Amino acid sequence: MVRGGKRSGAGRPRGTGKFGESTVRIRVPEGKLSVVQALLESGDQYALPLFDGRISAGFPSPTDDYSEGKLDLNHHLIHRPATTFFVRVSGDSMIGAGIHQDDLLVVDRSLSPKHQDVVIAVVDSELTVKRLSRKSGSVALMPENPVYAPLEITADMAFEIWGVVTSVIHQFR
Amino acid sequence: MVRGGKRSGAGRPRGTGKFGESTVRIRVPEGKLSVVQALLESGDQYALPLFDGRISAGFPSPTDDYSEGKLDLNHHLIHRPATTFFVRVSGDSMIGAGIHQDDLLVVDRSLSPKHQDVVIAVVDSELTVKRLSRKSGSVALMPENPVYAPLEITADMAFEIWGVVTSVIHQFR
DNA sequence: ACTTTTGATTTCTGTCCCGATAATCTAACT
DNA sequence: AGTTAGATTATCGGGACAGAAATCAAAAGT
Numbered sequence: 015m016v017r018g019g020k021r022s023g024a025g026r027p028r029g030t031g032k033f034g035e036s037t038v039r040i041r042v043p044e045g046k047l048s049v050v051q052a053l054l055e056s057g058d059q060y061a062l063p064l065f066d067g068r069i070s071a072g073f074p075s076p077t078d079d080y081s082e083g084k085l086d087l088n089h090h091l092i093h094r095p096a097t098t099f100f101v102r103v104s105g106d107s108m109i110g111a112g113i114h115q116d117d118l119l120v121v122d123r124s125l126s127p128k129h130q131d132v133v134i135a136v137v138d139s140e141l142t143v144k145r146l147s148r149k150s151g152s153v154a155l156m157p158e159n160p161v162y163a164p165l166e167i168t169a170d171m172a173f174e175i176w177g178v179v180t181s182v183i184h185q186f187r
Numbered sequence: 188m189v190r191g192g193k194r195s196g197a198g199r200p201r202g203t204g205k206f207g208e209s210t211v212r213i214r215v216p217e218g219k220l221s222v223v224q225a226l227l228e229s230g231d232q233y234a235l236p237l238f239d240g241r242i243s244a245g246f247p248s249p250t251d252d253y254s255e256g257k258l259d260l261n262h263h264l265i266h267r268p269a270t271t272f273f274v275r276v277s278g279d280s281m282i283g284a285g286i287h288q289d290d291l292l293v294v295d296r297s298l299s300p301k302h303q304d305v306v307i308a309v310v311d312s313e314l315t316v317k318r319l320s321r322k323s324g325s326v327a328l329m330p331e332n333p334v335y336a337p338l339e340i341t342a343d344m345a346f347e348i349w350g351v352v353t354s355v356i357h358q359f360r
Numbered sequence: 361a362c363t364t365t366t367g368a369t370t371t372c373t374g375t376c377c378c379g380a381t382a383a384t385c386t387a388a389c390t
Numbered sequence: 391a392g393t394t395a396g397a398t399t400a401t402c403g404g405g406a407c408a409g410a411a412a413t414c415a416a417a418a419g420t
């Protein structure tokens with residue numbers, strides 16, 4: 015007479031809802047509701063497809079499957095958000111390293127500056143970006159532009175390294 | 188005898204809770220609970236301070252107030268997420284434009300390619316990044332490296348522009 | 361008269377409950 | 391064997407509730 019009956023495995027399976035997973039109820043301020051819902055419904059809006067320029071056979075299309083995977087700029091370029099900041103470049107003393115006027119630098123304060131690192135330094139109250147040289151016990155800031163001269167750091171200078179430049183971003187449009 | 192009494196204005200004011208705003212209840216999948224809570228409690232984790240290299244007086248410190256404001260790379264570099272993708276650079280034909288081997292390009296398909304734009308193009312099944320020239324009715328792809336020659340586009344070529352390069356990102360570390 | 365205490369009131373937050381809906385299983389039926 | 395219908399269990403969103411928090415106003419204290 016009875017259909018079914020109490021048994022394991024019966025009923026709606028878990029994780030068959032909208033999110034494919036069990037859910038928790040939380041309170042969200044009204045102002046941030048839209049961004050949270052966007053995060054939930056469409057995943058990370060800024061995880062965008064990455065193409066490898068080396069693979070160019072077969073006339074691929076941007077609408078194809080993205081076998082190279084997806085990339086989020088923030089995650090890719092910023093490893094420690096708490097110790098990272100940006101600097102807008104002034105001057106052309108590092109043009110040989112691909113750092114141009116008005117470029118944006120990503121700087122991490124938590125990295126220990128090593129020989130040949132590009133660093134943000136303050137020398138006598140002046141903010142500069144240079145390549146750090148630690149050769150033979152002396153410290154020097156090396157520009158990458160023949161117009162400028164290397165700057166040897168001496169004990170009487172107010173010298174501080176703010177951080178190590180991890181990336182440079184140049185905008186065309 | 189009665190203290191207080193029914194009246195308007197009494198009671199806890201609205202918006203005095205944890206979020207300073209009225210809240211709504213939503214369901215969040217367990218797996219995304221931590222990221223949603225991080226978004227709510229600490230704001231945008233990737234909105235980082237921006238310094239202007241031109242302002243260098245007074246020996247500022249990264250721990251000072253950030254009068255230049257905060258910047259989010261995704262918002263700053265990606266205006267239309269739906270039509271934007273990344274390309275990893277292969278080759279050195281655009282080194283004069285600051286585009287090096289293994290750099291990351293941000294490409295927007297929704298921008299109409301104009302004269303002198305840096306574009307991602309497919310010519311005869313080959314993916315290239317070049318500066319677009321539309322002078323005098325003809326179309327050409329101009330490298331920025333004297334080792335390479337300009338490529339004039341003729342009618343018999345399979346030619347397609349994938350998008351306009353809006354930024355180039357070079358990583359040091 | 362001024363300050364402090366105390367109860368009343370109202371809102372916030374997290375949790376529980378519940379009905380409607382949805383998805384699956386098993387028995388009954390064709 | 392294939393279909394149908396009841397049983398079972400999970401999801402989803404709304405209502406409700408207890409405890410905490412914040413404010414008001416009267417009462418009590420100085």
